[in-house]
Amino acid sequence: MKLRLTLAIAIAVAACCPKTKTDVYLDPSKPLEERVQDALSRMTLEEKVALTHAQSKFSSAGVPRLGIPELWHTDGPHGIRPEVLWDEWDQAGWTNDSCTAFPALVNLAATWDRELSRLYGDCIGEEARYREKDILLGPGINMGRTPLNGRTFEYMGEDPYLAGQLVVPYIQGVQSNGVAACVKHFAMNNQEVRRTATSSNVDDRTMYEIYLPAFEAAVKEGGAWAIMGSYNLYNNQFNCHNKRLLCDILKGEWGFDGVVVSDWGGCRDDDEAAAYGLDIEMGTWTNGLRGAASDSYANYHLARPYLERLRDGRASVEGLDDKASRVLRTIFRTSMGEQHFGSFNSPEHYAAARKIAAEGLVLLKNDGALPLQIPQGGKLLVVGENAYKMMVVGGGSSNLKTKYEIIPLDALHEAFDGKASVVWERGYVGDTTTDYNKVVTGQDLSESRSAQQLLADAIAAASNADCILYIGGLNKSSGQDNEGTDRADIVLPYGQDELIEALAATGKKMIVVNISGSPVAMPWASKVNAIVQGWYGGSESGHALVDVLTGAVNPSGKLPFTMPIALADGPLKTERQYPGIREEGKQWWQEYYDEGVFIGYRWYSSKNVPVQYPFGYGLSYTTFDVSDVSVKRAGDGFKVSAAVKNTGSVPGAEVVQLYVSDVESSVERPVKELKGFEKVFLQPGESRKVQFTLDRRALSFFDADSHAWVAEPGEFRALVGTSSEDIRGEVSFKL
Ligand code: GLC
Numbered sequence: 182m183k184l185r186l187t188l189a190i191a192i193a194v195a196a197c198c199p200k201t202k203t204d205v206y207l208d209p210s211k212p213l214e215e216r217v218q219d220a221l222s223r224m225t226l227e228e229k230v231a232l233t234h235a236q237s238k239f240s241s242a243g244v245p246r247l248g249i250p251e252l253w254h255t256d257g258p259h260g261i262r263p264e265v266l267w268d269e270w271d272q273a274g275w276t277n278d279s280c281t282a283f284p285a286l287v288n289l290a291a292t293w294d295r296e297l298s299r300l301y302g303d304c305i306g307e308e309a310r311y312r313e314k315d316i317l318l319g320p321g322i323n324m325g326r327t328p329l330n331g332r333t334f335e336y337m338g339e340d341p342y343l344a345g346q347l348v349v350p351y352i353q354g355v356q357s358n359g360v361a362a363c364v365k366h367f368a369m370n371n372q373e374v375r376r377t378a379t380s381s382n383v384d385d386r387t388m389y390e391i392y393l394p395a396f397e398a399a400v401k402e403g404g405a406w407a408i409m410g411s412y413n414l415y416n417n418q419f420n421c422h423n424k425r426l427l428c429d430i431l432k433g434e435w436g437f438d439g440v441v442v443s444d445w446g447g448c449r450d451d452d453e454a455a456a457y458g459l460d461i462e463m464g465t466w467t468n469g470l471r472g473a474a475s476d477s478y479a480n481y482h483l484a485r486p487y488l489e490r491l492r493d494g495r496a497s498v499e500g501l502d503d504k505a506s507r508v509l510r511t512i513f514r515t516s517m518g519e520q521h522f523g524s525f526n527s528p529e530h531y532a533a534a535r536k537i538a539a540e541g542l543v544l545l546k547n548d549g550a551l552p553l554q555i556p557q558g559g560k561l562l563v564v565g566e567n568a569y570k571m572m573v574v575g576g577g578s579s580n581l582k583t584k585y586e587i588i589p590l591d592a593l594h595e596a597f598d599g600k601a602s603v604v605w606e607r608g609y610v611g612d613t614t615t616d617y618n619k620v621v622t623g624q625d626l627s628e629s630r631s632a633q634q635l636l637a638d639a640i641a642a643a644s645n646a647d648c649i650l651y652i653g654g655l656n657k658s659s660g661q662d663n664e665g666t667d668r669a670d671i672v673l674p675y676g677q678d679e680l681i682e683a684l685a686a687t688g689k690k691m692i693v694v695n696i697s698g699s700p701v702a703m704p705w706a707s708k709v710n711a712i713v714q715g716w717y718g719g720s721e722s723g724h725a726l727v728d729v730l731t732g733a734v735n736p737s738g739k740l741p742f743t744m745p746i747a748l749a750d751g752p753l754k755t756e757r758q759y760p761g762i763r764e765e766g767k768q769w770w771q772e773y774y775d776e777g778v779f780i781g782y783r784w785y786s787s788k789n790v791p792v793q794y795p796f797g798y799g800l801s802y803t804t805f806d807v808s809d810v811s812v813k814r815a816g817d818g819f820k821v822s823a824a825v826k827n828t829g830s831v832p833g834a835e836v837v838q839l840y841v842s843d844v845e846s847s848v849e850r851p852v853k854e855l856k857g858f859e860k861v862f863l864q865p866g867e868s869r870k871v872q873f874t875l876d877r878r879a880l881s882f883f884d885a886d887s888h889a890w891v892a893e894p895g896e897f898r899a900l901v902g903t904s905s906e907d908i909r910g911e912v913s914f915k916l
Contacts, residue, residue, distance in 0.1 A: 206509075207248065209519055217509045221502060223247055226491060229505040234462040234483040237267045241461050243512060250516045252508070254363070254442070254463065256578045258319025258335055259283050259719060261308045263582040263620060271619040272582060280308055281530040281720055282573040282583035284538040286320055287698050288716035290337035290347055290741035291541035291799075293836045294860050298347045301537055302354020302362070304530045310358040310523030315515040316407055316442065317355055318363050318578070322348050322395040323411075325699075325742045326371040326780050327759055328751065329667040331660075334698020334717055335579055338741025339781030339796060341391055342855045345398030352403035359521040361511055363442055364399040366411030368392055368426055374667045374760040375770050377447070380414035383774035385885035386848075390778050397435055406439040406514055410459065412447045414769055418457075421447040427458025440507040454482040455496040460504045526584050531721055538718030538725030540834075543738035544800040545703075550690050550710035552732030552802060555601035555647055562646035563590060564608040564639045564684060565653035566675075567696040571622040572717045575614065576657030577664020582620040583720050589652050589694075592723035596731055601647070606639040608651075608684075609675040612658035636680055643687045650730070651684060653677045654715070655697035662698035662717070667760070671702045671748045681705045694726065700744045703793050714740065714794075735802045737834035737860070739904065743781050744794040752776035752784040782905045783851035797838050797855070798904035803829025803865065807837055810901045810910030818876040819914055821899045825861050826868035834862040838902055839873045841880060844913070845895035848882055853900055875899070880916060892916055 205211050206220035221229070224244060231242040236251065243251040256262040261280045263272040272278075281304070283289075289301055309317045321332065325339035337344035352362040369381035369392050383392065399405045408431060410421035420426055421443035431437045446464035448454050454462060462483040479485055483504075490496035524530070544551070555561050568589045573581050593603050613626040630638065643649055653673065655661045660668060672678065673695075685691050685708040695701055696715040706712060713736070718725045728734040745751055753759040753776065761772035779787055782796035809824040825837050839857030843850045857873035880897060881890035894916050902908035 209513070209517065213510060213513055216513050217506050220244070220247065220249060220509050221505060224505065226498075226501070227488065229501050230484065230488050230491070232508040233460060233487065233501075233504045234481040235464060235478055237478070238265055238269060238465070241463065241508070249509070249512060252316060252461070252512060252515070253314045254316040254318055255309060255312070255314035256318045257581070258286050258321055259579050260305065260581040260583065261312050261314060262578070262580070274619070278312065279526070279582050279584040281526055281534055282581045282586065283534045284541060284719045284722070285334045285579075285698050285717040286337050287334050287741060288541040288718055289351070289537055290343060291543055291716065291738040292537060293343070293739050293858055294540060295346060295350050297537050297540060299350035299354045300533050302351035303357060304354075304533045306355035306358035306360045307523040308525050308530065309355070309360040310521045311525040312523075314360065316361045316363050316511070318409065319365065320348055320351050320362065321365050322399065323366060323370050324392055324395070324780065326774070327667070327753055328671050328700040328742065328745065328748065329669070330371060330699070331373040331663045331666045331668065332577070333742070334576070334662040337395070339743065340741070340855050341394035343741060343858070344395035346858070348395055348399050349403040352399055352405050356404065356406060358523055359515050359518045361406035361439070361515055362403070363407035363409050364396060364405045365409035366444060367396055367408050367420060367431070368411060369415055370411035370413050370420070372667055372760060373665050376665075377412040379761045379770040379772050380417045381772055381774065382416055384777065385888070386883045387774055387777045389883035391780060393430070400431070400435045400437050406511055408437065408439065408441050410441055410443050410447055412444050417767065417769065419447065419449045419453065422450060422453035422457040422459045424457040432458060438507070438510065440511045448482050451482045451486040451490070452495070455487055455490055455500065459483070460507045534719045535721035535725050535728070538716070538721055539728045539734040541716055541738045542726065542729045542736050543714040543740055543798075544729070544736040545712040545714055545794050545798070546706060546709070547711045547800055550648070550692050551730060553648065553650070553692070553730045555597060557600060559601045559647035560645060561593065561597060561601055561603050561648055561650060562642050563593060563603060563605045563650045563652060564680070565651050566607055566609060566611045567654050567656070568605060568652035569607070569624075570612070570626060570656060571615075571624055572657060572696070572722065573719060574620050574622050574657075575617040576662060579664070580617045580620060586720050587723035589723040589726050592727040593650075596727050604642055604646070606635075606642045608635055608639045608653070608680050609677060610635065611675045612656045612661070614658060632676060636683060639680065640683055640687065643684060643689050646689055649684050649687070649689050649691040650694070651681060651691065652694045652696060652715075653681070654695040654701065655699070657717070668699070671700055671745065673701050678704060682708065685709050692730070700742055702747060703744065706793060714738070732802060735831055735833040736799065737801060737836070739797050739799040739836045740794060741796070743785055743792050743796045745785070746791060746793050750785070750790050750792070752779050778851060783854065786905060787852045795904050795906040797836070798906065799836070801829070801833040801835065803827055803831045803833040805833070805835040805863070805903065807901060807903060807909035810899065810912050812899050812912045812914045815874065818874060818879070819899075821857070821873045821875060821901065821912070822870055823901045823910060824868055824870050825863070827863035827865050830865050832862070832864050834860055835903060836860045837871045838904065840900040840902070840905065840908070841875065842898040842900060843880065843882070843893070843895070844898055846882065846893055850882055853905065855905070
C-alpha cells in the first residue's frame with residue numbers, strides 16, 4: 182500500500198512540474214525525430230489516440246498537458262476558407278477572414294509555369310500561416326479521366342507529368358511557411374458521381390503510369406507533409422484506410438513520413454482505420470457520412486472504438502505510436518517549427534493572383550480581332566452572364582469569402598470608359614444563386630425576362646456595336662463545375678450555343694471568352710473571330726482577362742486538358758467505365774478503368790480521333806519558331822535540345838513541349854507522352870536553346886508482372902512542339 186501511495190505521489194509531482202524549455206520536444210533546434218520520440222515518451226495512451234481524430238470540424242487534438250498545440254486544417258487549394266463554428270460548415274461570420282482568392286488550380290496548370298506555381302504556393306502559404314492554419318487541404322491533382330468530373334477546376338489536367346511538375350513547387354511554396362500541404366485526393370478519385378460508394382478498379386500498369394505519378398512527385402520531390410485519402414474505394418477497400426495505397430505504396434515504396442488525413446467522413450471502418458495507414462480521421466460524423474450520436478467526435482472510428490481495440494489487443498500500440506509520431510511530426514514541422522508569420526490580403530498577393538490568372542488564359546483562335554480595339558466613341562457589346570457573375574463563391578469546399586472579386590464587366594469599364602461605350606446584355610440566365618455556406622456575393626442575379634427576350638435584346642443591341650465580346654461558359658452550380666456532382670455533357674448549358682450562333686450571324690466582329698474549369702464543346706468555333714479559354718481566376722479574374730484582351734499581357738497559356746469536339750469521342754464508352762455499375766455480391770458500385778493508360782491526348786492521338794483543340798495548345802499575339810531538334814546520349818539517358826525563336830513583333834512566351842514515342846514496344850503504348858516542357862519568354866527576334874533530360878524512367882512503361890519500370894531496348898522518337906498536335910521537329914534514338 183505504502184509503495185503504491187509513494188508511486189502515486191511521484192507521478193502527481195512529475196505531472197505538475199512545469200515544462201522546462203530544455204525539454205527536447207519543445208526545442209525547434211533539436212532534430213525532428215528526437216523531438217517526436219521525446220514527446221511520444223511522455224504521452225498516455227489516451228493522449229496518443231486523441232491525436233488521431235477530429236475534435237471539431239477543422240481541428241484535431243494536440244496534447245494540452247504538454248503544451249503541444251492542436252492542428253488546424255483549412256480548405257482549400259485556391260485560398261483560405263472563412264472561419265467556421267466548432268462543428269458547422271457555414272462560415273462563422275468573422276470580419277477579419279476575407280482572403281485573397283487565387284485562381285483555380287486548372288488555371289495555374291494552364292500557365293505551364295513552374296515559377297508561378299512556386300509563387301502561388303508561397304502566397305497561399307503566407308495566407309494560411311497568417312490565419313494560423315497548419316494544414317492546407319490542397320492542392321488537388323486527380324487526373325482528368327473524364328471531362329465531366331465536377332472538380333476538374335480544382336485539379337491540374339489530364340497529364341501526370343504536367344501535374345507532377347507543377348504540384349512540386351506549389352507544395353514547396355506552401356511548406357516554406359511552416360504550413361503542411363495536404364495533397365488530395367489519394368487516389369483514383371476521378372469523378373463526383375457516387376464518390377463515396379464507388380470502387381475504382383484499375384490495373385497496376387495504368388495506376389502506376391497515370392494515377393500515381395503526380396502524387397509520387399508530390400511526396401518524393403515536393404516533400405509533401407500530408408496526403409488526403411479519398412472518398413472512393415480502390416479494389417473495393419476504402420481509400421482512407423486502403424492497405425495497398427497507404428501502407429504498401431505511399432508509406433512503403435515511396436517512404437512517406439508525413440500524415441494521412443481522411444477526407445471528411447471518408448473513414449468507414451473501425452478495424453481498417455486502426456490497421457491500414459490512416460493517421461487522422463477528419464469528418465462530420467462517425468461511420469463515414471451518416472449521422473451519429475451527439476458528441477460524435479468521441480465516437481469516431483479512431484476514438485472510442487480505437488481505444489477499445491488497443492485495450493483488448495485487437496490493435497497494436499506500435500501502430501498507434503506510428504500514427505501519433507506522424508501527427509507529432511506534422512505539429513513540429515508547422516506550429517511548433519521555426520517561426521513564420523505569413524501575410525494576408527497583401528497587394529503582393531493580389532498582384533500574384535492577377536499574374537497567374539492572366540498567364541493561364543489560353544488564346545484558342547485569333548484572326549486578328551485581338552488585341553481588342555474599339556474605335557474612339559465606338560460601342561463594345563458585352564454579352565453573357567459570366568461577364569457579370571462572381572465566381573469565387575460556390576463550387577463546394579473550395580468556396581471562398583474574398584475581400585473583393587473583379588468581374589470582367591467592371592474591368593472592361595475601367596479599360597474603355599471615356600473611349601468607347603461598354604454595353605452589357607445578359608443573353609441568358611444561368612445560375613442565380615449568390616451565396617454558399619452563408620458566404621454571399623451581394624449581387625442580384627434575378628431576371629424577369631424570358632430566354633427569348635434575353636436573346637432578342639442581345640441581338641438588338643448588336644445592331645450598332647463595333648464588336649461583340651461574348652463572355653459565357655459554366656459556373657460553380659450543381660451539375661456544372663461543382664464538388665459533389667458531375668456534368669451530364671460537355672455541351673454549353675442554358676442555350677448558349679444558339680445564342681452564340683445568333684450573335685455570330687449578325688456578321689459583327691465577335692470574340693468568345695469561355696469561362697469554365699473544364700472542357701466544353703465549341704461547335705461555333707469556325708463562326709467567330711477569336712476564342713479565349715478563361716478560368717475561375719479568383720479575386721483579380723476580371724483584370725487578368727482584360728489584361729489579355731487588350732494586349733497588356735500577351736497570352737501564353739496552354740490547355741492542360743484536351744478540348745474534345747464531343748463527349749462521345751472520349752475513351753469512356755461504357756457504364757462499366759463511367760460512372761460505374763452494380764455487380765452481384767458487391768456492396769459498392771464498381772467502375773473499371775478499361776481504357777487503361779489511354780486517357781486525354783493519349784487516347785485522342787493514339788486513336789486518331791480529331792479534337793477541337795489539343796492538349797498543350799495555346800496561341801500568342803506573336804509567333805514562334807522551334808527548330809534544330811537534336812538528341813545525344815547523356816549518362817544512361819539522353820539530352821534533347823531545340824531552338825525557339827520569337828518571330829513576331831511583340832514580346833511573348835512559348836511553352837516548348839517534349840513528347841516521347843516508343844516506336845518498338847512489347848506492350849501497347851500511347852503514340853506520345855509528355856516528358857518535358859520549358860516556358861521561354863522572348864523579345865521579338867530573340868531565340869534561345871532549350872534542353873530536356875530523358876532518364877530511363879522517362880522512357881519506361883510500368884510492367885505489372887515484374888512490378889518495375891521497364892525501358893525496352895529499341896527505337897524511340899523525341900517529338901518537340903508547341904502542343905501535343907503541333908510537332909515542329911523530331912529525332913529518333915536507340916536505347
Ligand atoms: C470535402 C472535400 C475535400 C475537402 C474536405 C473538407 O468533402 O472532398 O476536398 O478538403 O471535404 O472540406
